[in-house]
Amino acid sequence: MALRTPIQVLPPEVAERIAAGEVVERPASVVKELIENSLDAGASAVSVEIRDGGLSLVRVSDDGCGISRADLPLALERFATSKIHTLEDLEAVHTLGFRGEALSSIAAVAHLETLTRTQGELEGSRLRVEGGRVVVEPAASPVGTSVTVRRLFYNTPARRKFLKSPMREGELVRQTVVRYSLAYPAVAFRLVVNGRETYVAPPATPLERVGAALGREVAAEMVPIGWEAADLRIEGYVSRPTLGRRDRKGQFFFINGRPVRSGLLAVMLERPYAGRLPPDRRPLAVVHIRIDPRLVDVNVHPRKVEVRLSQERSVYGALTRAVEETLSPYPRREEAYPALMWPFAEVEAGVVREERAEYVAARLESMGQLNNAYIVARGPEGLVVVDQHAAHEQVLFERLLGGGGTAQPVSPPVRVELTPREAERLEPFLALLADLGTEVEPFGRSTFLIRTLPAPVASSDPRELLEAVLGELPGCRRLEPEAA
Template identity: 50%
Template sequence: MSQLEILTRIKDDVEGTRVQVADGKANTEVAGAPIGTQVIVRHLFYNAPARRKFLKAPLRETELIQKQIMLYALAFPQIAFRLIVDGRESLVAPAASPLERIGAIWGREVAGEMLEVNYTSIDLSVRGFISRPTLVRASREWQNFFVNGRPIRSGLLAVMLERPYLGRVPPNRHPLAVIKIDVDPQLVDVNVHPRKSEVRFYQERAIYGTVSQAVEAALRDFPVTYQPGTTNWPFANVPVGEGAPAPMVREESADYRAANWRAVAQVHNTYILAQSAEGMVIVDQHAAQEQLFYELLTTTGSNQNSVISIQIQVTAREAELLNDHLDLYHSVGIDIEPFGENTFRINALPAFVNLEPREFITTLLQEHERYRQLEGDALRDKLAARAACISAIKAGDALDSDRQQTLLNELAQAYSPATCPHGRPVFVTLRLEELERRFLRR
């Protein structure tokens, strides 16, 4: 399937050996070589055009290779890795400690937020690093599991990893992790997936439970701060004396400004119920503000920025995406510039952004990676839509009457208020005639 060359020499030998394989024939000869082993693969699928046709675009194949190299670099920090793409160094990771290797792959800032996990029993060990609850991502892409040095995918391991984080991180956020599980090879079946990326454990419950216990031990100093399933109670600060009658609580009258729609109530902290001249309107609060932010980002001269100055570190692939599209990021109000190898300085962000700047940029880079095949306005629209989505009011956020009315007034001025950037409806209307028919008044 390829033309293979192996050049190898052990430390105590004076000369090395070169093995060349092509068309199923092997040729071995003595050769000068440095200590170690080099494996060179050329002309992949040169004799199998049907297989070669199914290769993806060169850029995509390069990304997959880079991800695989980074995966093995995390698995074997004692081994140096160097990836060269088109004559340019894409990744350099010298032999280092496990935490130093995380810093080389994910950045020093990420490495500084990692906690060590270390559990050992008679026939099982769980080692590695997990992120503090203050460092989370929107996806599980940054979670890596290794069994006896083999990288694997396991949804159940991810669940057991995240269980101790419950109540310590916001909903729908996922920690970063490099977890290495060493177990007796006889207790692992690696032949359950064609790519060997999934395994089956003989003692599944013991291993999954151990992972969860090891992570819980590493997080013991971090208190539970979130209560899943709860909402903000708007009268939580109303004083009530013990044994005394509860005070009368009244909602302040709203000073509504002139607008086509008048906010009446918030339903399930998700929808705004409004009265219109024709009847009533139900507005999705998240979709409404998402569309407003999207129009700010995509309308020239409409976006105001908040000035900051923060340095962030990104992966080599993310740095490449940023360097190639700096003007595009500037067009959506993100003033960012290179500041060293895989390091960037954020000078300004859209004023409405309420996320921590590093998390905001990381989330946009994940969206950029997802739509890497797009360019120009198409890519800008995807990034603007994502930036608007993560910055907008969420379902479950309680809004007072003033904020409800302000949102309706702003929506009335929007260029395209009917749908959000993802195509979902922003509001639905119920005409007065329809209400009267339903109540048999007509």
């Protein structure tokens, strides 16, 4: 458990150096700030509860060191923190939080209540804000802290207009919890949405936590990476070239335990996959970068999601080398297609174009394949390049829609494990799928049993079928989940 340090108001010269900005944009921002407080307090278990996407309720509880009754009133003071005290501390931040403005920012736009107790206190304390007045009173509490936030943006209705639907806001909260659970696998995480437990991750090894967060099937396809030199250490897991996704949502980067966004890190991660993974697919990764805090500037972005590295080339190069070394057993596909090469500079402008076309297969003459990802064919309008994976998914989807509701039993039922995010996207469409002859039954938090399939797709791979559904069904105008 972390040692409790008294909360102090930062001197002006330190406060002025902290990047200004609003830290509370949406419910996920509240959850992020409170989770960081819990982790900085040395918590071994963090519980998050939300209702209505976090608009009516957000509660984050932990078993950390707690806040003493004497310090509790200071917790709502802006630039009051126990984490840094001098300019030297700001130049080598060892904690997730350091601004001392999270609770004060939240209290300004919501009803906030804090219940807490330290190890050395016989009874806990409750902090409430009533009519602009801070009230601290004795209360029963276990060791740790529980912060309850109600009616977010109740006093700024204009802010609510910029929020998404409760379902989307809840998904952003879930992504935040998953992100921090991947950063801290030794800490237990729990998420409760509208009274239903949707994510549980007990203390685990890093790979086990990948399985809890992204699915056991994904974890089975991950391989470890490692690199160490001087003040830099890189470790984590990346996907084999047999596994990829359309986007980068399966990539997670952490610098000194802090989740960060970095397009450059993603590019350097993906570079060794060239020739190993189809160009339209992205690898999955959970990468932990440990570096001397003095070489990292976390005081760049108000929400602390971006950092500046003083030796960024060394970090980027090390990441590429670590991934390349891990992928060395998987040969690159160095294929040449001389018959398909010609000087594009001589091609008339407008001849080459990209579009999503409804081609009839019988009208296309196949000429070959590029990089196991594209089919090159000759059609009535000229040369056509078809994205093989996307075309396959669309064919599966169209066959499913054309099944006419004629269901064939799958015996025994096929069990398919999705990520929690995929499971949430699929659930609104289960009734529609059943009408089409595909009975998909929930079998746990993110596991499903496929019991029936329409005749046209009965021989299809179940995981591929659900991937096609997830890729095509939410955007299909012919079907809407509300019609179920």
